[in-house]
Amino acid sequence: MSRLALVDCNNFFCSCERVFDPSLIGVPVVVLSNNDGCIISRSEEAKALGIPMGAPWHEQKEVIRKHGVRVFSSNYTLYGDMSARVMSILRDEVGVMEVYSIDEAFLELEEDFGLEEARKLRSKVLRWTGIPVCIGIGETKMLAKLANRHAKKNRERTGGVFEIRKGEGAEKLMAEVGCEALWGVGKNLARRLAGLGINTALDFKRAEPRQIRKSLGVVGERMLREMNGTRCLELEEMPPDRKGVMASRSFGAPVEALEELEEALANHVARASEKVRRFGLWATRVDVFLQTNRFRKGEPQYCPGAGVDLDEPVQATANLMGIAGKLLQRIYRVGYRYKKVGVMLGGLVNESCLQPALEFGGIRKEPRVDIDRIVDRINRRLGDRKNPVITRGSMGVSKIKMKGEGSGEAVKARGWRMKSGMRSRAYTTNWSQLAQAG
DNA sequence: TCTGGGGTCCTAGGACCC
């Protein structure tokens, strides 16, 4: 039976800080989120003080002051570097592994890799990097996660290493774990499960697949199978290509002026595009969004977003800046107190998708067109369902030729890409309504 | 104008994770 190990660094960000400042050992430490807003990593001592994960810093100030908790802003350069060191040690250990996050990795285990080997690996990582880890072993990712959780919660008894094996032992453990502790089950799904009378991990493991499928969908069914030892979540050795890159920040104090939003947005666009270039990618879509303060229940909320598909892949900050700026102007409304502005560069493509500027004997390629989509958008923006601005009509009223009528070569020369199944279609335009709609 | 099932594509929104 093949098995997986989940190696998870303990209190990773705090542990990283400790490696470089031994005076932090044995005292409560917390690390704050990007904007120093929330607590995102706590040492064991800080957890013992009752400081919750994700708590707003300002809510914990009193406890922090009272107990002399050491507080750090996050330092992702440091954490990334430490992560790479840990991962390289793990990579030496096994043939196949998946770096799941900055502080976790799944390892495919050989038959003879047992608890003893896991303990050795654990102390090796600690010795070489100063980072303590826990290791959970199981047949599937979910089971390895569960085993890891158990190893962490019972560190004295387990020595930070635990394997979950089929049988009574496993079921006893599961009976003591609530569903919300399972990987992939959050607050909402846990509530839904509770409604079905499924409260513990064991209840879930024994649940009726049809029922789970019905109320939690395929995601739920996959989890259920994983709990019973069937692998549904594969190990991904190669990280899949990134789909988008986002950059956003909350403001310390609410912002109302467009100029201020523009300034912040310019910053985010610069960061996001830099990242995209570093990955060797290009964006084919830009989305901009605004948010008011969702915690201020009394204030009017406005969280608009707008995006465009680009005619061609773009990488340059300046180009993206212009596009993002226009989108911001489109969604900006006077009179709101904005808390956040952000940009999302999407539809990322690599070099292979770049179209050469010159093709077909020097005729420049035009962007891909999809008339139906464009028509759909125009209608959605300007008309309503009952009164579309543009409708598919009888042939010959107002025609956009896509194919055929001897114009195939012309179409090709323009570089229009045909989707299979595309045909000539006719559209009628309600010009007066279009004019009215602006 | 009505009839119908099997597909795809797109978007918005929900849920989750670290």
Place this chain on the structure above:
DNA sequence: TCTGGGGTCCTAGGACCC
């Protein structure tokens, strides 16, 4: 007063095609 940032996947529903 202050309450993160960055991702992924899935679903539902509409429009459209054949």
